[in-house]
Amino acid sequence: MIPDASSPVSQYISFIIAGDVYAVNILRTREIVEHSVISRVPRMPACIVGAMNLRGRVVPVIDLAIMLGLPPTKVSRWTCILIVETDLDGESTRLGLLIDAVGDVLTLSEDQIEPAPTFGMQVRMDQLLGVAKVGEKLVLLLNIDHILSPAELLGSTDLGPSAPGAPPALPGSHGAPAGEGDRP
Structure with missing residues (x-):
């Protein structure tokens, strides 16, 4: 569908x-990188799979599927990392989002975007900016500032099992058995 010339347009990846x-809005994305070595960091929430070295810069990598309440991403030859920029505690921060595959750049007008329906969605309503109609498909437009907020990253996932001398888990976290969610 070609956007209406009278309606403002935005681009999304x-x-x-x-x-x-x-x-997500293309203005929030910095690059797409091939899935490579991710170093695990002990005692991180399950959604944070580790950190990667991106040209000398340490970038945390988040499994977006887990953040959305879906099963962990299974790494395949199409798996990649979408580098986005978000505001964490008043500081502009780059984060890597582990995704199954990259799609297209979409140019969407306001009339192609509707509020998310209030039922039948796997994503919480505050995680969505809306739903775009692209041909016969629906595209869920994510609110990455909310999804990647410190409260969401720490509060919506479990920490690993407690080790002797380790700080206590966050309230409401249950811990996961060692090895659970490990990647091949």
């Missing part, structure tokens, strides 16, 4: 997670 199409 689309990607696949668990067979569904999601997108």
Whole structure:
């Protein structure tokens, strides 16, 4: 569908997670990198799979599927990392989002975007900016500032099991057995 010339347009980068199409505003993305070595960091929430070295800069990598309440991403030859910039505690921070595959750049007008329906969605309503109609498909437009907020990163996932001398887990976290969610 070609956007209406009278309606303001925005561009989004689309990607696949668990067979569904999601997108974030292209102004928030910095680059797409091939899946490579990710170093695990002990005692991180399950959604934070580790950190990567991106040209000398340490970038945390988040499994976006876990953040959205879906099963962990299974790494394949199409898996990549979408580098986005978000505001964490008043500081501009780059984070890597582990995604199944990258899609297209979408140019969407306001009339192609509707508020997210209040039922039948796997994503919480505050995680969505809206739903875009692209041909026969629906694309979920993510609110990455909310999804990647410190409260969401620390509060919506479990920490690993407590070790002797380790700080206590966050309230409401249950810990996961060692090895659970490990990647091949």
